[in-house]
Amino acid sequence: MNRLNTPGLPASKPGLLVGSIVLSLWVGMLLGCATQQQVRDIVAESNAALLSATILGVAGGDAALPPYPGTGIDPAKSGYEPWLASSEKIDAFIETYPDQKAAASALRVRQGILLLSYKQYNLAQAAFDMVERQYLTTARDKALYRLHPHLIWWFRLDKTSSMSIAQFGEADKALEALKIEIITLDESPGVRDYLAEMRVWIALSAALQMTNKAKAKTYFEDGLNQYAKILTDKDLEALKKGSEPSEWDVSMEVVRRRVRSHAVIKYAKKVMEEQELVPDFEYPAFSELVRGAL
């Protein structure tokens, strides 16, 4: 703190002084970007791996990972894991910067989702266990952290068969937890829509697989009535009219919500017909969409 009293450099060597200042500025600029760049790389790489998992439909169940397109690499034989590098970088970063609590907790959630997407369920659980929840600050990370037991259950569930009675119990818990979480996310539509869609898929799956018709109807109605709440009047109008996106003039989040709802609505109609359900909908406009399946 008393650098002011530091003896001055010899006045006869101004070149040395200027050089040292320039050097310190250059070093400062270099050092000043190092950590940020590290995190930026982690985010970019993990997103690339998550995008691969999304496009390839890797996520979910216990089936073997498909070969990676364009590489011919079979994950089962090669041992090549696109998630591994990102996950290790996250571990290394947190180890190097233990005082970066907020960054570490957010990265742990990201790591959990990454591992979940690549069927690494135990590692995902371990990543979520290492989150220091008090340092999570964004709606998305908090919601994902709070819901992580249900996310792990749903990702892990074998989708090639029907759920057992015990799994229906887990589904009930997940539906309830998701419902409560979604209510709080109106100011964060991106994650809200994702979780609402996940919830409706769980509910429709339960409705399809349920062997008791009355219970199937309950799952069906609850799932769709809750899901319809995220759709605005304009969303419903656009879906009903089947208007082109060029007329929408909306954000990417709205585009995603509207476009993704097509798959939900079509699947709902299939379930309704397959199980011969006569549901009561809370929202007539949405009911029309399901019955007509767009």
Add this chain to the structure above:
Amino acid sequence: MITTEAAALTLSIAQGLIKLGGRIDRLLAEKEAVTGNYILPMPPVRSGPGGVKMAEDLKDLLAETRDKTPDPLAPHRWKIEELLNQETPDPKVISDWYKRFLPNRATYDLINSDDEYLKELKRRFPSVDLTDENTLYAAFSIAAGRDEREIGYPWRAALAVVDVLAEFGADNTAIIVHDDTLRPIVRCVLERFSEPDLELYSMWSPLLRQALRSTVNGLLDAREAWQGENEWVNAIMDALVSVREKGGDDYLLGLIQGKGYQLLISEGLSEVATVLNDDDAGSFEKIMGDVLREAAPLVKDHPDGFGPFFQDHWGDLFRAGLRSLEKQGPTILKDESPLLRETLLAMVRELSKSPNAELLSRDMVFNLTNAALSAVAVKPELITKDIGEPWLKLLITSVTETVGQQGIRRSFSKEGIEVMISETLGDFAVHSELIIEKPGLLQEITGSVLKNVSGVDRHKAETIATAAVKAALQAISENPALLDTRYAEMISGFSGKVAELVALKTLTVDQAVDIISVGTGAIRCNPILFLEYENKLIETVLNVVLNAAEKDEMNLLYGTALVRVVEGVFGIVARHGRTLIGEGTLDQLAEKLLGILGAGLTLANEELGRNLDMPSLPIVLSELVASVARGEFVTVEPENGTFKKYFAALSAGAVV
């Protein structure tokens, strides 16, 4: 040629930049991690036969194969039958049987909603290249959503800059600030401000606290630079510095944020300290430091009650201390356990235990402390070191309970109660013997008066109550023997009666205040007589005058005339009451007095403009009552010649 100072400054800038770069980098790294978008995949779901359909198909299969030999379902038929007889057959088990016995129908397709999304995007946006990674990223990425922290990253980055600049400024104050007095202050403030990493704050409240704390602490650190010649100001600042070391920054900050502190500095010192001897400032500083340190744990232990109260009122305690010093002289500072110290400590301890202390206003605390110090100055043995003081507890309780009484708080304005209690405490400070004799007197008088007059509207009640309390205290201070009687109770009852008459619009508020004053005066003149009849005698006399005024067709008794007649008759009753009552009852007295006043008013109507004018009328009527009491004539009739002559003589002599 570069001078040494310029070189140091340039190096300092370079160091600051490196440091700033590191901190901004750390902050931006956190921003990337926390707010970076995600790609969140959606697990697939299965389509295919529904649970209800599968159960029905299995039932059909059971029926179709019932008579077949060999049985294609053997040996599982009974298990399937049992399962299907359940209300909700386990879907997994149904699915397993279905796959086994109806494999052609058990086609389970997976539906991947992310795939469906991409297909729909392609259909709706044919020109968009969905093989492009950036496009896919935009299509799938999900934002972080709302950040619950109040201070966003742009602000936090700005704070990091401020922090580094503060540190830089602290190191280079000599270059930035040329004023020799100001320089150390600025340096201390900046040094304090640059201590924490400001960008780590995510909420405004702690940040603002830190900013204030830094400024205050910086100013205190640099007090040599700005402290002047006023030893009393220096004493207060030095006491605060000593408190900071014991109580911590938060405690010190709370004290300085408190409203009482401003008054202590602005009013307390400017009014009082100029007349005090500077030599005593050191002793005062020590006492102040002791009391504030002693209070620190009490404040910490009561963060919701006494803590905030003390922060707001400690200045009032010491203001009262300064006032007391002015009045009592430095004797209360002297000795090993100075009276000022012990009294203030006792006050703090008692206030910390009082549940209603937070209802006390600044003036109340000031006057309460002032009253207590006045009493102690008169009788030092009231304070005994380290022992709970019952009288002080009673004094404080009498105020806090009066202020806290629900009925009173509902019926009176906060300001009205504050003014009344503060003024009463001010009277106590003047008549400290009242506290010594009866520390709970305030509650006894004020509490009951307030309760009794609460029937009229708030503003009128406050005026009447103030008059009653003041009159009662004055009477008691003049005649402390009244403390042992039911005088206070009587005054409060009388004020209640007067308030009722105000509510009935028989009296105005001004008349009521005057009548309370003359009533308490009369009682003071003959407390034995009036106390013997409790409130009945004085109320009877008042009613008589009011009845007489009401019956008078000419309505001569109004405004101050009415009050002066009441005063006169009260005085006559105080002096001749026993004669007037004799062996009779109060009703008979009332009849007698009403007759005298009625007759007097009848004659007054005839005499006005001859020997009588309005200002003389109350004197004539009072004297008429006195004459009857003295037995100067017996027949009181307007038509009686003797009475007429006597009235005329009185009128002629009664010149105001």
